[in-house]
Amino acid sequence: MIPLMLDLTGRAVLIFGGGEVGARKAAFFRHEADVTVISRSFAPAFDDLAVRRRRTDLAGMPDDDLERLVGDAFLVVAATPDAGLNDRIGRICRRRGVHFNNAAGEQGDVLIPSVIRGRRYLMAITTFGMSPAVPRYIRMRLEEEYGELDGMIELQGELRAMLKETEPSQEKRSAALWSILSDEEIWTALASDYADARRIAEERYLRA
Numbered sequence: 001m002i003p004l005m006l007d008l009t010g011r012a013v014l015i016f017g018g019g020e021v022g023a024r025k026a027a028f029f030r031h032e033a034d035v036t037v038i039s040r041s042f043a044p045a046f047d048d049l050a051v052r053r054r055r056t057d058l059a060g061m062p063d064d065d066l067e068r069l070v071g072d073a074f075l076v077v078a079a080t081p082d083a084g085l086n087d088r089i090g091r092i093c094r095r096r097g098v099h100f101n102n103a104a105g106e107q108g109d110v111l112i113p114s115v116i117r118g119r120r121y122l123m124a125i126t127t128f129g130m131s132p133a134v135p136r137y138i139r140m141r142l143e144e145e146y147g148e149l150d151g152m153i154e155l156q157g158e159l160r161a162m163l164k165e166t167e168p169s170q171e172k173r174s175a176a177l178w179s180i181l182s183d184e185e186i187w188t189a190l191a192s193d194y195a196d197a198r199r200i201a202e203e204r205y206l207r208a
């Protein structure tokens with residue numbers, strides 16, 4: 001598999017199954033995509049979710065009808081507890097060239113990763129389905145360890161631009177930026193006062 005960051009603005013995402021898992025997937029996509037959930041019932045988590053719902057029983061529904069529901073969606077998520085039904089939806093998607101994620105059954109061509117998101121970064125972690133608890137665990141550890149990452153990225157961005165103006169040697173520019181990243185005091189300062197962190201960084205590493 002190959003990781004990609006996709007812009008799903010305005011794309012149709014169709015989720016089969018309105019349980020807890022369907023709700024989690026709907027919440028994941030709804031920030032950008034146009035989400036519709038098809039299910040015979042909807043978990044309470046949907047009460048606070050602004051997504052389109054269609055109440056339909058899919059049991060025994062012929063492939064032709066399922067295919068009509070899939071339509072020209074960009075991505076389909078199967079999140080019913082019926083792996084046979086999920087896999088059938090997956091086969092239809094493959095035939096139609098629609099991306100497919102399966103919450104229970106044969107894996108599709110899309111996996112939903114654990115996501116760590118800041119204002120200036122995005123990380124996605126997966127174990128390819130072997131142990132979903134592990135990406136969650138890593139996410140929580142990284143969120144704890146790197147609470148100041150947005151600040152550091154901003155600092156790096158600003159000082160990097162400054163260095164490009166003032167330091168002709170690429171090697172020295174790179175070394176200065178690495179020194180800032182490795183300086184625990186700067187990380188600590190970022191937690192309370194960005195200007196202070198920047199002052200320390202400039203004094204220590206930009207005044208050769």
Ligand SMILES: C[C@@]1(CC(=O)O)c2cc3[nH]c(cc4nc(cc5[nH]c(cc(n2)[C@H]1CCC(=O)O)[C@@](C)(CC(=O)O)[C@@H]5CCC(=O)O)C(CC(=O)O)=C4CCC(=O)O)c(CCC(=O)O)c3CC(=O)O
Pocket residue numbers: 024025028101102103104105110111112113114115125126127128129130131132133135136139
């Ligand atoms: C293949 C995949 C399908 C897909 O693409 O969705 C899938 C499949 C399954 N997960 C199951 C269970 C759990 N899933 C989680 C958590 C997450 N699961 C997610 C993704 C994925 N889960 C995909 C690939 C994952 C990978 O990267 O390896 C995350 C990352 C993203 C998200 O879904 O939002 C999210 C963490 C988000 C976060 O917090 O950061 C926990 C942990 C917990 O909740 O504490 C448990 C209970 C513990 C356990 O079972 O390990 C079961 C039922 C097993 C059963 O019946 O027992 C199946 C089905 C099966 O295995 O058949």
Ligand SMILES: NC(=O)C1=CN([C@@H]2O[C@H](COP(=O)(O)OP(=O)(O)OC[C@H]3O[C@@H](n4cnc5c(N)ncnc54)[C@H](O)[C@@H]3O)[C@@H](O)[C@H]2O)C=CC1
Pocket residue numbers: 016017018019020021022038039040041042043056057058059079080081082102103104132
């Ligand atoms: N991918 C993941 O991250 C995870 C996947 N799972 C798996 O995902 C599946 C779903 O889990 P939950 O949401 O907790 O289950 P759930 O039982 O809470 O919800 C299932 C939903 O599917 C709907 N549904 C079932 N059969 C239907 C049919 N024939 N027609 C229309 N709608 C139908 C139900 O109405 C319900 O809304 C389970 O098999 C579970 O093992 C579980 C945990 C995490």
